[in-house]
Amino acid sequence: MQPYVTLTIDGATVRASRAKSVLDVAIEYGICIPHLCHLPQMSDLAACRLCIVEHVRNGRSEVTTSCTLRVQDDMVIRTNTEKIRKLRRNIAELLVAEAPNSRAIQDIAVRCGVKQVRYPFRNKNCVLCGRCVRVCTEMWSARAIGFVGRGKDRHVDFPFGVRPDFCKQCGSCVQLCPMTITPCDGPMNPGEERLCGKCEAQLLVTERMPDSCVWCQLGSGFSCARYAS
Ligand code: SF4
Numbered sequence: 494m495q496p497y498v499t500l501t502i503d504g505a506t507v508r509a510s511r512a513k514s515v516l517d518v519a520i521e522y523g524i525c526i527p528h529l530c531h532l533p534q535m536s537d538l539a540a541c542r543l544c545i546v547e548h549v550r551n552g553r554s555e556v557t558t559s560c561t562l563r564v565q566d567d568m569v570i571r572t573n574t575e576k577i578r579k580l581r582r583n584i585a586e587l588l589v590a591e592a593p594n595s596r597a598i599q600d601i602a603v604r605c606g607v608k609q610v611r612y613p614f615r616n617k618n619c620v621l622c623g624r625c626v627r628v629c630t631e632m633w634s635a636r637a638i639g640f641v642g643r644g645k646d647r648h649v650d651f652p653f654g655v656r657p658d659f660c661k662q663c664g665s666c667v668q669l670c671p672m673t674i675t676p677c678d679g680p681m682n683p684g685e686e687r688l689c690g691k692c693e694a695q696l697l698v699t700e701r702m703p704d705s706c707v708w709c710q711l712g713s714g715f716s717c718a719r720y721a722s
């Protein structure tokens with residue numbers, strides 16, 4: 494079996510290692526698919542659903558998360574159709590409603606075209622993206638934190654709620670958490686469900702794809718090429 498495949502993303506023919514996900518390949522080629530829970534070199538949970546794309550097969554398209562979709566030969570992927578933009582906008586809006594004071598989530602939402610949030614604020618301090626749990630388990634092999642509980646009680650915690658001795662105190666869980674970037678325009682309160690739009694202003698100068706990056710401040714966490722340079 495050939496180690497490389499050739500596929501089409503947004504009309505561009507790209508070559509990629511068979512082991513990679515559509516999201517990783519798109520990012521590599523400068524096609525920005527908004528994403529939150531994905532971390533390079535780590536497993537994917539498909540928790541945030543922001544990275545959805547259309548996978549076209551036999552004339553029919555299926556909406557699926559690109560972080561969990563492995564590349565295949567002759568695949569046809571569309572990342573930026575009207576259908577995807579609308580679904581993604583709604584997902585981003587729900588995320589803002591969950592955690593309205595996360596700068597990272599606000600930036601992503603603006604990038605997805607959200608201007609107003611139609612859902613009630615829940616003011617959660619965690620969106621269950623699992624970035625902290627995976628960095629702890631997969632990068633540090635510490636397993637000092639994990640998901641606890643089910644349904645609406647699901648949250649991240651130490652075993653029995655107490656920091657264990659085997660926590661390496663590396664701080665990676667905090668650094669990679671989308672809740673830790675300070676909001677750019679102060680906290681949003683119920684009744685003020687409007688995004689500040691500062692990131693949107695940057696869209697005007699970077700409207701061409703694939704150069705539509707809005708410097709969403711997630712780059713360091715996401716290993717975005719812009720922040721690596
Ligand atoms: S500080 Fe502790 S809990 Fe956080 S990633 Fe490091 S080892 Fe895991």
Ligand code: SF4
Nearest residue numbers: 619620622623625670
């Ligand atoms: S604590 Fe932060 S990184 Fe961990 S799951 Fe919640 S939002 Fe994600």
Ligand code: FES
Nearest residue numbers: 539541542544560
């Ligand atoms: S990045 Fe794919 S579901 Fe979150």
